[in-house]
Amino acid sequence: MGTVGAAAGARPLGVTTAMLAAVAVLGTAAAEVDVLERRLPDRLTGPLALAVAGVGLLTISQSSEALQRMAVAATITIGTAGLLLLVAPAAMGWGDLKLAPSLAAATATISWTCFMSAVGLGAVLLLSTASAEFLRRRNASLVPYGPSLVGAASFAIGLSTTG
Structure with a gap:
C-alpha cells in the first residue's frame, strides 16, 4: 500500500486510486473472513x-481539508457505531467498530459526497443482507457487516474516479 501511495503522489486521482487499492485489498480480505468466520480480525x-x-x-500537500474530513x-x-454496539450488542461486533472508521476516513478523504454515498449504499446493502438472512434463517442478528461496508466504500471510491 505504501508503494501505491508513493506512486500516487499528490494528484487527486492518484490518492483516490491508492485509497481504492487499500480498501479493495485489505477490506475485501476482511469482508471474506467476516462472511466465513463472522468476525473481523485485527x-x-x-x-x-x-x-x-x-x-x-x-493529501497534506493538496490541502489539510481532506485530513479534516477524514478525522471528522x-x-x-466511531461515535455512531459505538453507540449502536452499546445499545444493541447483538447487532454489531467489535470488529465492525474497528472496520467502519477506516472506511469512513477512506471515503471522506475523497469528498463528503463520497462518504455520504458510501454510508447510504452501505445501509441499503446491509438492510438487504439482513432481510435475506431473516427470510432464509429467521435470524438476522448474525449478519456480517464487513461485505456491505467494504462493498459500499469500494463502490463510492471507484465511482469518484470516473467523475
Whole structure:
C-alpha cells in the first residue's frame, strides 16, 4: 500500500486510486473472513487503518481539508457505531467498530459526497443482507457487516474516479 501511495503522489486521482487499492485489498480480505468466520480480525482491520492513514497523509500537500474530513468522518462513525454496539450488542461486533472508521476516513478523504454515498449504499446493502438472512434463517442478528461496508466504500471510491 505504501508503494501505491508513493506512486500516487499528490494528484487527486492518484490518492483516490491508492485509497481504492487499500480498501479493495485489505477490506475485501476482511469482508471474506467476516462472511466465513463472522468476525473481523485485527490482522486485517489494523493494516487497513494504517494504509488509509498513510494515504490520507499524502493529501497534506493538496490541502489539510481532506485530513479534516477524514478525522471528522472517522469520529462520527466511531461515535455512531459505538453507540449502536452499546445499545444493541447483538447487532454489531467489535470488529465492525474497528472496520467502519477506516472506511469512513477512506471515503471522506475523497469528498463528503463520497462518504455520504458510501454510508447510504452501505445501509441499503446491509438492510438487504439482513432481510435475506431473516427470510432464509429467521435470524438476522448474525449478519456480517464487513461485505456491505467494504462493498459500499469500494463502490463510492471507484465511482469518484470516473467523475
